[in-house]
Amino acid sequence: MxxxxxxxxxxxxxxxxxxxxxxxxxxxxxxSERLFVDTELEHLAAAGLAIEREDYLARFVGLADVDLFPAMDEAVRAATGQALGRAAFDTMTARKVARLERELxxxxxxxxxxxxxxxxxxxxxxxxxxxxxxxxxxxxxxxxxxxxxxxxxxxxxxxxxxxxxxxxxxxxxxxxxxxxxxxxxxxxxxxxxxxxxxxxxxxxxxxxxxxxxxxxxxxxxxxxxxxxxxxxxxxxxxxx
Known part of the structure; x- marks a missing residue:
């Protein structure tokens, strides 16, 4: 304990x-964090950001959505030179909410x-x-x-x-x-x-x-x- x-x-x-x-x-x-983390890692990987789970947990868990998008966008830009994009973030958020309703x-x-x-x-x-x-x-x-x-x-x-x-x-x-x-x-x-x-x-x-x-x-x-x-x-x- x-x-x-x-x-x-x-x-x-x-x-x-x-x-x-x-x-x-x-x-x-x-x-819920388990559902959030799994979904977010999948979307970040699709955007070209390969990140270890432990690194992800330390950097992103606990951030409010207003802070999460710019943090993720900055990480994706640093890794790929491309923006994550608000539309991709909103799609990820909608998928997280759908999982919450089914699995929380x-x-x-x-x-x-x-x-x-x-x-x-x-x-x-x-x-x-x-x-x-x-x-x-x-x-x-x-x-x-x-x-x-x-x-x-x-x-x-x-x-x-x-x-x-x-x-x-x-x-x-x-x-x-x-x-x-x-x-x-x-x-x-x-x-x-x-x-x-x-x-x-x-x-x-x-x-x-x-x-x-x-x-x-x-x-x-x-x-x-x-x-x-x-x-x-x-x-x-x-x-x-």
């Missing part, structure tokens, strides 16, 4: 002070964990508001979070800026430094740290590779958990 070498007594003591938990959505609550599932134990934490909870995602709500509804998670669902449309700047986590903490009525953020991307961890929150890396999504925990802790995560059902114990200060 938590990386033993990171879940030291000081870390556990800090996590025990949590008064609220804020979840990222994609790759943490719903197993909650990450194992996400529902049960959200209920078991015993703390106020919220979702803060770089997704747009409509798409975020749909993902939570399709997977049965929406009722658990009620009105505390926040998207990139609610703030001026997407992650890795701290805006979303500051906004979510303010809505919960809990200071950011008393919030634990559960994140699966370095972009998201940086956003949590910039907001002054405690970040825990989640490595249980279908897209996770062996280097994910190292990338998350390098970005500032205090510990990593590979299963949702380990989070309640971790936040109670039990690393066993």
């Amino acid at each position: 938590a990386r033993g070498d990171l879940a030291d007594p000081e870390t556990l003591a800090r996590l025990r002070t949590a008064r609220a938990v804020i979840f990222d959505c994609d790759g943490v609550l719903v197993d 599932e909650a990450v194992e134990d996400a529902v049960e964990t959200a209920k078991a934490l015993g703390l106020p909870i919220a979702v803060a995602s770089n997704s747009g508001r409509t798409t975020l709500r749909k993902k939570l509804e399709w997977t049965g998670l929406a009722p658990l979070f009620g009105e505390y669902v926040f998207s990139v449309d609610d703030v001026e700047n997407a992650k890795p800026a701290p805006d979303l986590y500051l906004h979510a903490a303010r809505a919960l009525g809990v200071p950011p430094h008393d919030c634990v953020v559960i994140e699966d991307s370095a972009q998201g961890v940086r956003a949590a740290v910039a907001a002054g929150a405690m970040a825990v890396g989640f490595t249980g999504g279908g897209h996770a590779d062996r280097g994910l925990c190292d990338r998350l802790t390098a970005a500032g995560a205090l510990a990593c958990a590979s299963r949702h059902k380990d989070l309640p114990n971790l936040l109670r200060g039990d690393a066993s």
